[in-house]
Amino acid sequence: MFAAFFHRAVLQAISLLFGCTGEILTEKSGNLNLGIPGIMYVGGISGVIGGFLYENSLESKDDANWFLAIFIPLICCLIGSLIMGLIYCFLTTTLRANQNVTGLALTTFGVGIGKYFGGVLIKLVHADVPSVTVSTTSNFYKASLPIAQDLGWFGEMFFGYGFLAYTAIIIAVIAAVFLKRTRPGLNLRAVGENPATADAAGISVTKYKYLATCIGSMIAGMGGLYYVMNNASGVWSNNGLDNIGWLAIALVIFTVWKPNFAILGAFLFGALSIAPYYLSLYEIVDINLRTKPFFDMLPYIVTVIVLIFNSLRKKRETQPPEALGLSYFREDR
Amino acid sequence: MQEVPAIRFENITKAFGTKVVANKNVTMDIQKGEIMALLGENGSGKTTLMNMLSGIYRQDEGQIYINGEEVQITSPKDAYDLGIGMIHQHFKLVDVFTAIENIAMGMDKKETGSNKDITEKVQEICDKYGFDVDPKKKVYNMTVSEKQTLEIVKTLYRGANMLILDEPTAVLTPQETDKLFAVMRNMKADGKSIIIITHKLNEVLAISDRVAILRKGEYIDTVLTAEASVQSLTDMMVGEKVELDIDRPEVEAKEKRIGVSHLTCLDKYGVKALDDVTFDAYGGEILGIAGISGSGQKQLLEAIAGLQRCEKGSSIVYYDNSNNVETEMVGMTVSEIKKMGVSLAFVPEDRLGMGLVGSMGMSDNMMLRSYKKGHSPFTDRKGPRDLALRVKDELEVLTPNVTTPVRKLSGGNVQKVLVGREIASEPTVMMAAYAVRGLDINTSYTIYRLLNEQKKKGVAVIYVGEDLDVLLALCDRIAVLCGGKLNGIVDGRTATKEEVGLMMTHLNEEKQEVQANG
Numbered sequence: 001m002f003a004a005f006f007h008r009a010v011l012q013a014i015s016l017l018f019g020c021t022g023e024i025l026t027e028k029s030g031n032l033n034l035g036i037p038g039i040m041y042v043g044g045i046s047g048v049i050g051g052f053l054y055e056n057s058l059e060s061k062d063d064a065n066w067f068l069a070i071f072i073p074l075i076c077c078l079i080g081s082l083i084m085g086l087i088y089c090f091l092t093t094t095l096r097a098n099q100n101v102t103g104l105a106l107t108t109f110g111v112g113i114g115k116y117f118g119g120v121l122i123k124l125v126h127a128d129v130p131s132v133t134v135s136t137t138s139n140f141y142k143a144s145l146p147i148a149q150d151l152g153w154f155g156e157m158f159f160g161y162g163f164l165a166y167t168a169i170i171i172a173v174i175a176a177v178f179l180k181r182t183r184p185g186l187n188l189r190a191v192g193e194n195p196a197t198a199d200a201a202g203i204s205v206t207k208y209k210y211l212a213t214c215i216g217s218m219i220a221g222m223g224g225l226y227y228v229m230n231n232a233s234g235v236w237s238n239n240g241l242d243n244i245g246w247l248a249i250a251l252v253i254f255t256v257w258k259p260n261f262a263i264l265g266a267f268l269f270g271a272l273s274i275a276p277y278y279l280s281l282y283e284i285v286d287i288n289l290r291t292k293p294f295f296d297m298l299p300y301i302v303t304v305i306v307l308i309f310n311s312l313r314k315k316r317e318t319q320p321p322e323a324l325g326l327s328y329f330r331e332d333r
Numbered sequence: 334m335q336e337v338p339a340i341r342f343e344n345i346t347k348a349f350g351t352k353v354v355a356n357k358n359v360t361m362d363i364q365k366g367e368i369m370a371l372l373g374e375n376g377s378g379k380t381t382l383m384n385m386l387s388g389i390y391r392q393d394e395g396q397i398y399i400n401g402e403e404v405q406i407t408s409p410k411d412a413y414d415l416g417i418g419m420i421h422q423h424f425k426l427v428d429v430f431t432a433i434e435n436i437a438m439g440m441d442k443k444e445t446g447s448n449k450d451i452t453e454k455v456q457e458i459c460d461k462y463g464f465d466v467d468p469k470k471k472v473y474n475m476t477v478s479e480k481q482t483l484e485i486v487k488t489l490y491r492g493a494n495m496l497i498l499d500e501p502t503a504v505l506t507p508q509e510t511d512k513l514f515a516v517m518r519n520m521k522a523d524g525k526s527i528i529i530i531t532h533k534l535n536e537v538l539a540i541s542d543r544v545a546i547l548r549k550g551e552y553i554d555t556v557l558t559a560e561a562s563v564q565s566l567t568d569m570m571v572g573e574k575v576e577l578d579i580d581r582p583e584v585e586a587k588e589k590r591i592g593v594s595h596l597t598c599l600d601k602y603g604v605k606a607l608d609d610v611t612f613d614a615y616g617g618e619i620l621g622i623a624g625i626s627g628s629g630q631k632q633l634l635e636a637i638a639g640l641q642r643c644e645k646g647s648s649i650v651y652y653d654n655s656n657n658v659e660t661e662m663v664g665m666t667v668s669e670i671k672k673m674g675v676s677l678a679f680v681p682e683d684r685l686g687m688g689l690v691g692s693m694g695m696s697d698n699m700m701l702r703s704y705k706k707g708h709s710p711f712t713d714r715k716g717p718r719d720l721a722l723r724v725k726d727e728l729e730v731l732t733p734n735v736t737t738p739v740r741k742l743s744g745g746n747v748q749k750v751l752v753g754r755e756i757a758s759e760p761t762v763m764m765a766a767y768a769v770r771g772l773d774i775n776t777s778y779t780i781y782r783l784l785n786e787q788k789k790k791g792v793a794v795i796y797v798g799e800d801l802d803v804l805l806a807l808c809d810r811i812a813v814l815c816g817g818k819l820n821g822i823v824d825g826r827t828a829t830k831e832e833v834g835l836m837m838t839h840l841n842e843e844k845q846e847v848q849a850n851g
Contacts (some may be wrong), residue, residue, distance in 0.1 A: 183442045190427050190438045197425040200389070201439030202410035276380050314602050316429050330389060 003153035005271075005278055007160055011231060013270030014161070015040070017168045019248025020028040020255065020262045021175050026216035027252060028179060029209045030192040031092060031324040034103025036220050037245025038110020039084045043221025044228045045114040046080025047073035048236045051137035051229075052121055053278030061136045069140045070163075073225065081221025084110060085214035093209045096327040111242060118238045131237035138234025141226075164226045170265055171219055176260035186214055192321030195328035205328055223248065247273075256310065256318040272298045337401040338362035339526040340386065340417075345395035347381055355381040359395070359552040360823055361545050363495070368517060368527045370537040370558070372570055373547035374773035375745040379530050380422070382547070383497045387419035388412040399495075410439075418488025419497040424480050428473040432466055451490070453516055458489050462519045477626055478509040485516070495526045502536055503770065504626050507801060507834040514540050532773060533800065534563045571775050577711045579778070579806040580785050581825070584617030588654045590762055591637065591795035597644040598632040606632040608817040614793045616654075616761065620782060621808030621825065622797040625837050629817040630797045631682060634764045637795070638679045639667045651675050651762075678760035680751055682767050682797075684744075688751045691740030695732060696721035698739055699754050724753030728779065745776040752783060762785050766797040781807055802828045815840045 021038055026033045034041075050073035058064055088106055091097040095309045108126040141162045148159035168172055172185055179185040190198040199205050246277060249270055255261035276295035280287035287295070340363040347356045364367045372381045384390045386397065388409040397413050406412050410421070426435050433448050436455060437453040439524050445451050452468045459466055464482050472480060481501060488496060498517075502510045517527055517540060531537060537544055537558070544561055546553040546569045553569055567575045589613040601605035607629040614620045622630055635641035637649055639662060649662045653674070660673050670677065681687040691697045699717035706713065721735040728749040732742055738749055748768065755763065765784065769777040784807070788794050798804045804811055808825040813836040820836045 037428045183440070185436060185439065186430075186438050190430070193429060194425070197427055198439065200387075200419075200421070200425040201409070202438040230782045254632055316471070319429075322428065 003156045003233055006157050007273070008274050008277075009267060009271040010137045010161060010165065011270070012273050012297050013266040014168045015223040015227040015231065015244045016248050016260055017266035018174055018226060018250055019220045019245060020251040021168070021172045021259050022216040022218070022220030022223070023249055024216075024257055024259050024262065025175055025188075025219065025251045025283045026213045026326055027257060028188050028310070029212035030195060030321055030328070031088070031098045031209055031213045032087055032103065032314075032325040033085075033213060033216070034100060034105075034249065034296070035084060035088055035106025035110060036103075036249055037242045038107035038113075039081050039217050040224035040227070040248075041110040041114030041241050042084050042224070043077045043081040043218075044224030044241055045117045045236065047077035047225035048121065048132065048134055048228055048234075049075030049117060050074075051134035051234070052132065055136050058136075058232065063140055064136050064140070066140050066143075069137045073134075073137055073141075073229070074222075076223050077225040078218045081217045081224075082214055084218025084221070086210075088217070089210045089213045092327060093206055093213075096329060099325050099327070107242075107245070114241070115238045117235050120136045121236070131235050133236075134229075135232040136234075138229045141229035142233070162226075162230050164222065164230065167222070168226070172259045172263050176258065179259065189321070192323060193296050195323055195331075197325075199328075199330055220245075220248070249301055250300060253320075254306050255301045255309075257320065258304075268297045268302075273300070289331055335794055336364060339365045339400060340528075341398040342382070342386075343396045343398065345385065345392050345397070347378075347385060347390060347392050354550050356385075356392075356547075357550045359547070359550075361552055361555060363526050363528060364522045365522055365526055366531060367542045368521050368540055369555075370541035370544045371528055371530045371547065372534075372537060372544055372566060372679065374570055374775060376549075376743040377547040377762045378550040379547055380499055383419060383499060383528065386412065386417055386495075387497060388417075395507070405481060405638075406636065413491050413493070415493055416492055416494040418491060418495070418498070419721065420481065420484045420494030420499065420501060422487065422499040422503070424484055426480055426483065429470055429471065431469050432475075432483050433468045435472060435483060436490050440491070452463040455486060455490060456757065458510070462489070462516050462523075467760075477504045478512075481505070481513070482808075489520075494524075496520065496528070498527065498529045499532055499681060500532065500662075502531060502533060502548065506625055506837050506839060507830055509534070530722075532777075534566055534774070534803075535802065537566065538563065548572055560712075567774055570773070575775060575778070577778075579803065581783050581807065581809070582785055582789055584789060584791070585793070587615040587617045589652050590614055590616045590654075592648075592650040592652065593633075593637070594648045594650075596633070596636060596649065596658075598629070598636055598641050598647070598649045600632065606817050610814075610819045611819075612812050612822060614795055616791045616793045617792040618809045619788050620794055621811040622639065622795065623801065623804055623811050623833050623837060624814035626799065626835070628814040630766060630814060632798065632817075633814070634679065634681070634766055634795065636788070637662070637703075637762070637764060638677055639665055639670045676758060676760045676762070678755035678758055678763040678816060680748075680755055680765040680768055682770070684747050684751055685740060689739050690748065690800070692719075692738050694734070694736035694738060695725065695750055696735045699724070702754060704757055720754070720757055724750060725759065728753050728783075745772045748772060748780070749776070752780060756783060756787060760787075762793045762795070762799075764795045766800060770788060770799065771801070777803075801833055805830060805833070813837055820833065825840075 001279060019040055021034050023033060033163050054072045084106060088102060091102045092099045118210055121248060124128055144161055145159050148155040179189060187203045188208050190203060191205050195205045224241055227241060247269060255265040276287045279285045342359050343363050345356050348354045359382060371379045381390060388406045388411050391407060395405060403417060433451055437445060437448060437849045455466060455468060464486055465484055481640050501513060507715055521527060541558045543555055544558055544566060545555045548570060564577060567577060595609045596607055596610040598607040624630055636643050643663045647663050651660045651662055662670055683847040685691045696718040699720045703717060704712050718735060724730060725735060730745060730746050730749045739750055747787055768780050784794055785797060796808060805825055805828060810822050810827050811828060811833060812822045813820045813833055815837055818840060820840060
């Protein structure tokens with residue numbers, strides 16, 4: 001039972017981890033990108049469109065080539081989220097627009113894009129239900145190593161996931177090492193803390209902001225792709241992703257801007273989100289319309305508590321990057 | 334034989350927008366191995382000129398030559414590559430980084446090697462010039478002087494041969510200033526060119542070889558320091574003869590106005606910023622507050638103004654002598670204090686944060702003080718506008734219009750607006766923090782004159798300052814803070830600069846020192 005719980009918690013956690021790692025990188029450059037939910041939507045729908053086009057180009061579902069089935073949606077997802085990242089950067093870094101407004105607009109825009117193209121696809125297939133399915137592609141994404149079945153509970157807990165799950169963890173670890181140990185990581189943190197200082201030290205603030213935000217967006221976009229392909233089994237039904245986007249942003253605060261903490265934090269949030277299901281399964285609490293919203297709130301409540309403790313503790317290292325949310329202009333006086 | 338100058342500016346012009354010309358046709362030289370002081374009033378374009386050299390700004394016209402060759406400096410990186418390093422007035426350091434991380438950032442790892450290699454090289458530089466840097470210390474734990482040292486070491490590490498120091502002594506104690514000057518002389522002996530921007534003329538005379546003077550963006554002249562005096566430099570800077578004595582008028586009838594006792598306050602990190610401070614302030618007196626920046630000056634003034642929470646046992650009593658009423662002010666809000674009829678004027682350190690609203694014009698800022706007056710639901714706009722015009726005339730505020738956002742005015746003019754407004758409220762207690770910080774000598778003297786006028790009117794003036802020469806010339810008594818504790822009160826007429834400087838830095842030796850000196 002625990003293995004099954006653990007497995008489901010990890011499944012829930014991976015989208016969050018993608019979103020969180022992407023947003024941490026972005027925020028470390030001083031860009032507060034509140035467009036993450038929109039970016040995850042765009043990442044998800046771009047992947048679905050890629051998968052949809054590929055599946056429809058096949059004579060029969062059995063002809064599907066595993067490499068193309070994975071590669072095409074992935075590339076579409078990365079390009080879609082990259083464009084979102086570029087829009088954000090162009091508005092906030094080049095034109096120095098307000099970051100909060102831009103981010104929120106981008107969320108509205110991204111959700112709209114997702115729903116619009118979702119609707120287009122649904123129309124194209126003349127489906128009875130308001131959803132579109134790319135199950136062939138999804139199966140390739142969900143494929144786990146064959147040894148997972150042979151190892152019993154151990155296999156289920158550690159090997160029973162699609163490749164994107166491992167990718168998410170590897171990216172988070174790389175991001176943590178990058179920020180803590182490398183010179184470009186140091187430069188990136190300097191940009192987020194104090195862009196004028198970074199500029200005076202010869203660091204290209206614009207370059208770092210663009211790179212961090214665009215790469216961050218692409219990582220977050222993969223969270224959207226993972227959600228559609230793995231959690232929703234390739235079914236795009238025009239909802240479900242906004243929650244994950246906002247939770248990912250909350251998770252950034254929860255993990256005090258550290259990608260290695262994000263791995264644990266995402267798991268905790270994932271566990272919290274499926275806990276009510278398991279609690280009711282074993283009849284510990286009764287989950288109904290009345291109690292479910294309370295459990296949905298749990299991750300946010302935990303985040304608020306962490307925020308309170310973090311502010312009380314006042315340790316400088318766990319505070320947000322100092323220039324977070326501020327645009328930078330060299331000749332400002 | 335004419336040597337090639339290390340730096341040469343030729344016909345440099347830089348304008349911000351269409352109206353403000355910061356530099357106009359500036360042509361000047363700086364030689365190798367010399368310390369050049371750059372002097373000028375506020376807004377005369379000193380910092381702008383230097384920012385062009387360090388790659389922050391780009392000149393509109395003119396050329397810069399380094400060692401005789403014309404160069405294009407388009408970014409701070411270009412400046413570093415040419416061996417130019419600037420120590421800005423507001424330090425360019427990342428607070429959450431260690432000293433070494435601050436030096437390492439922005440540099441290629443292939444050049445610098447690991448952090449250990451950097452540490453070794455930094456140690457070499459420190460030994461050579463007499464610095465002291467703790468490589469692992471986080472910047473937010475450093476004192477101002479340590480931060481400045483780190484800034485200088487950082488530029489030297491990057492191989493700077495030409496250093497620009499923008500008002501380096503503004504935040505240092507006299508002892509720290511001496512140390513800085515010693516280091517500067519070492520660097521000069523090593524053949525480095527140094528440009529120092531400062532408003533303190535005695536320092537100019539002490540450290541520099543030559544003085545270049547800018548006035549309203551134009552280059553006036555360069556003189557040999559040996560042939561200059563405070564008076565001659567001031568006259569050149571202002572363009573006319575200036576009276577250079579700070580008055581200290583005697584006021585006979587001094588009345589106790591404010592009694593502070595056992596005042597203890599915490600800063601935002603929960604550390605004691607003020608620790609059991611007790612003193613009285615009298616009407617008709619200027620009480621100076623001396624101390625290294627961050628010794629609790631801010632909390633002290635804000636506590637009296639009712640903006641700072643005080644710990645248990647603290648007491649601030651206001652004595653209203655005409656009515657024989659004593660009011661305990663601790664625990665009262667600003668509006669309650671105002672309602673009690675206590676008229677406080679406060680010129681805070683953070684002019685555009687706490688003092689004025691940057692995006693509003695002069696007259697709207699005047700209204701912040703008076704909007705509650707009267708019974709009509711509409712505010713009186715005419716009164717504040719008249720007051721704004723009066724302040725503009727009397728204090729010679731340079732602004733196109735009283736509706737121009739004050740953010741767009743230069744530092745000195747912003748300060749005049751603030752001081753003018755506070756004085757107009759006819760206070761009984763006037764508090765001013767670093768009222769002349771960043772102001773040129775002419776404006777500074779205007780501010781001193783205004784404070785003295787208030788004193789003569791019987792106002793209790795509390796003046797937090799950083800220039801000890803001024804404190805000693807202006808104040809009747811000087812209270813010295815050291816690490817949040819009151820380290821004694823000295824008489825401004827008899828105390829010496831060294832004595833006060835020592836009291837600012839050494840808490841326990843205070844008593845013996847005072848006894849030894851007096």
